[in-house]
Amino acid sequence: MHSAGDVLLRRLERFTRLSGDEAAVARDLTQRTRLVPAHSDIVREGESPGDVRLIVSGWACRYRMLEDGRRQIISLLLPGDLSDIHAAAFARMDHSIGALTDVHLAEIPHDRIEQAMLARPTIRRALRLDMLAKAAIQREWTVSLGQRTAFERIGHLFCELYLRLDAAGLAAGTSCEMPITQTDLADLTGITPVHVNRTLQDLRARGLITLKGRVLDIPDFARLAHDVLFSPDYLHLDERRHAEREGAALEASFP
Amino acid sequence: MHSAGDVLLRRLERFTRLSGDEAAVARDLTQRTRLVPAHSDIVREGESPGDVRLIVSGWACRYRMLEDGRRQIISLLLPGDLSDIHAAAFARMDHSIGALTDVHLAEIPHDRIEQAMLARPTIRRALRLDMLAKAAIQREWTVSLGQRTAFERIGHLFCELYLRLDAAGLAAGTSCEMPITQTDLADLTGITPVHVNRTLQDLRARGLITLKGRVLDIPDFARLAHDVLFSPDYLHLDERRHAEREGAALEASFP
DNA sequence: CGCGACCTTGACGCCTGTCAACACACGTGG
DNA sequence: CCACGTGTGTTGACAGGCGTCAAGGTCGCG
Numbered sequence A, B: 001m002h003s004a005g006d007v008l009l010r011r012l013e014r015f016t017r018l019s020g021d022e023a024a025v026a027r028d029l030t031q032r033t034r035l036v037p038a039h040s041d042i043v044r045e046g047e048s049p050g051d052v053r054l055i056v057s058g059w060a061c062r063y064r065m066l067e068d069g070r071r072q073i074i075s076l077l078l079p080g081d082l083s084d085i086h087a088a089a090f091a092r093m094d095h096s097i098g099a100l101t102d103v104h105l106a107e108i109p110h111d112r113i114e115q116a117m118l119a120r121p122t123i124r125r126a127l128r129l130d131m132l133a134k135a136a137i138q139r140e141w142t143v144s145l146g147q148r149t150a151f152e153r154i155g156h157l158f159c160e161l162y163l164r165l166d167a168a169g170l171a172a173g174t175s176c177e178m179p180i181t182q183t184d185l186a187d188l189t190g191i192t193p194v195h196v197n198r199t200l201q202d203l204r205a206r207g208l209i210t211l212k213g214r215v216l217d218i219p220d221f222a223r224l225a226h227d228v229l230f231s232p233d234y235l236h237l238d239e240r241r242h243a244e245r246e247g248a249a250l251e252a253s254f255p
Numbered sequence C: 001c002g003c004g005a006c007c008t009t010g011a012c013g014c015c016t017g018t019c020a021a022c023a024c025a026c027g028t029g030g
Numbered sequence D: 001c002c003a004c005g006t007g008t009g010t011t012g013a014c015a016g017g018c019g020t021c022a023a024g025g026t027c028g029c030g
Helices: A006-011 A021-027 A108-121 A119-147 A148-167 A180-187 A193-205 A221-227 A237-249 B004-012 B020-025 B110-119 B120-145 B152-165 B180-190 B193-205 B221-227 B241-246
Strands: A031-034 A041-043 A052-057 A060-065 A071-077 A096-099 A105-110 A176-177 A210-212 A215-217 B032-036 B041-042 B052-057 B060-065 B073-075 B096-099 B103-110 B174-175 B208-212 B216-219
Touching: A006 A021, A006 A052, A006 A119, A021 A108, A021 A119, A021 B020, A031 B052, A060 B120, A071 A119, A071 A180, A071 B120, A105 A108, A108 A119, A119 A148, A119 B060, A119 B073, A119 B120, A148 A176, A148 A180, A148 A193, A148 A215, A148 B060, A180 A193, A180 A221, A193 A210, A193 B096, B004 B020, B004 B052, B004 B120, B020 B110, B060 B180, B073 B120, B073 B180, B103 B110, B110 B120, B120 B152, B152 B174, B152 B180, B152 B193, B152 B216, B152 B221, B180 B193, B193 B208
Parallel strands: none
Antiparallel strands: A031 A105, A041 A096, A052 A105, A060 A071, A060 A096, A176 A215, A210 A215, B032 B103, B041 B096, B052 B103, B060 B073, B060 B096, B174 B216, B208 B216
């Protein structure tokens, strides 16, 4: 069990190195926390965006419903993920955020984020990179939904989720939690629940995954990644290393 | 024919009111311009992102290719659109930007944007809102590709494009330019070119559009919007009015 | 024990993809 | 001025991936 501050720090340090002082400022942001039960909304379309939210534990999602009931999940918010730090600039939400599981979140007033970003360029930089990485994920989902088959979409999603969870320290060996239903997977991938089921069986039959009791296992990640045309670049999981390599001076400290 | 400065100002003023002074600062950003021929790349995946780019005229797109040749267009860059103002924070592009038509663009060094944002909160605010609006469009495309039928996808795209072009002053009555091929439309909507063709004929047969000689006409926008479940909220085309209404004081000047 | 949420399976059909051919416009070069 | 080539739009026949409908199975929990 990690505290909200730990979770935020881990995320920021994915992108930059923080001094003890900066870490304190960041940690200080996550004072107010809240528990949201599964299947309830965190913010609803049309409402005011409210505070910035950090997922401390559990899974949430952005989603939109069409008038006739179709639902598309637009993005997943996993532990360590921040809702849009600038969302408050719009008066109304154009989509909803809902909890897929019980969610523990921290609510950060946007003016405090704003202050932290102005006072600490390093924090601003980390939050900016996080924002860019989120945008990149959104783009890749566009590619998946536009071009990939059902088989590839689900496999690709699993690759992404495994790596994102691993980066948050939530993978164990070749396994990670997958605490959502096949109906959720359907709304994530734009496939019907029935076909999700069949596709999962296909993935299992080929030995690419096991998925049982809300735990996903990917015995041979490289093989799955190959078969579903997954490439991890868009996740920008090692931006800090890239940045420091650019900075050149610190090269030696990363063998 | 509008200058790069005009185009940028018009875009910023979609979101906020600029003083003469702020306008001058903004206009001053667009000094260097460049012409890019149709079907050539502006930046390629793997390259350094380079400067911020403003589309002055013509259409460009972000796109990604899968190893086996499938191409998905991730977003469209229309006149007045800015490429990601923070993109330079990443060392490498994770997708390409290509010109669909001949494109006239302005290249703005990112440090000059950075300076303008720090010196002028109003400009920072406008650029931030523009960024948010782009993200909202990306989300809606996710919904389209995930949930909408071919018919709805194309109709929805046309609604969006008409309104975006209209906001840029590029619509005339119920018509606007549509300078792209059916193959481009296919890569935009995740449909095959053949099926795009059939779907266009369906839209025409129902009297919802005419599309001929690179000009799109939507005789009854409300009807098309209804038939394809289009709602313009996500475009955030009147954010300035919303913001000023919040500010309350200026209400009277917008009858 | 019984209910509800979730997963699974089968039959059937349609939306969309594939393959292939043809029409048409346009620009270039002979 | 015409031949020709290339890019684009159009059409038809056919197939297959995925959606729909419906029923049954499993599990957990009050």
